[in-house]
Amino acid sequence: MGYSLRTPQYRYVEWREIASGAVVARELYDEQADPRETVNRAGEAAQAGLIERLSTQTHELIGENPRILPLSVR
Numbered sequence: 352m353g354y355s356l357r358t359p360q361y362r363y364v365e366w367r368e369i370a371s372g373a374v375v376a377r378e379l380y381d382e383q384a385d386p387r388e389t390v391n392r393a394g395e396a397a398q399a400g401l402i403e404r405l406s407t408q409t410h411e412l413i414g415e416n417p418r419i420l421p422l423s424v425r
Contacts, residue, residue, distance in 0.1 A: 352366070352367050352369050353365070353366045353367075354367065354409050354412075354413055356405055356408055356409050356412070357382075358405075360381060360382055360383050361379060361380065361381060361382060361401070361405070362378075362379075362380045362382055362388065363377070363378070363379050363380075363393075363402070363405040363406075363409065364377065364378040364379075365377055365406060365409050366378075374406070377393040377402060377406070378391045378393050379391065379392045379393040379398055379401070379402060379405070380392065
């Protein structure tokens with residue numbers, strides 16, 4: 352299951368295993384520098400702090416049960 356979060360500059364996607372909720376993949380796109388989303392920057396060491404913040408925000412939005420989301424979050 353994928354969850355996407357947008358900021359004014361970035362789009363972050365977190366892919367989670369449905370059964371456990373474990374994060375299995377991440378995507379990070381710089382919408383200003385790469386509006387067509389051709390370069391996934393999630394693997395870059397320089398983005399680690401940003402990934403951590405966006406992952407925390409995503410977890411706060413989806414809560415403890417990532418399979419059930421309120422309609423306003425979808």
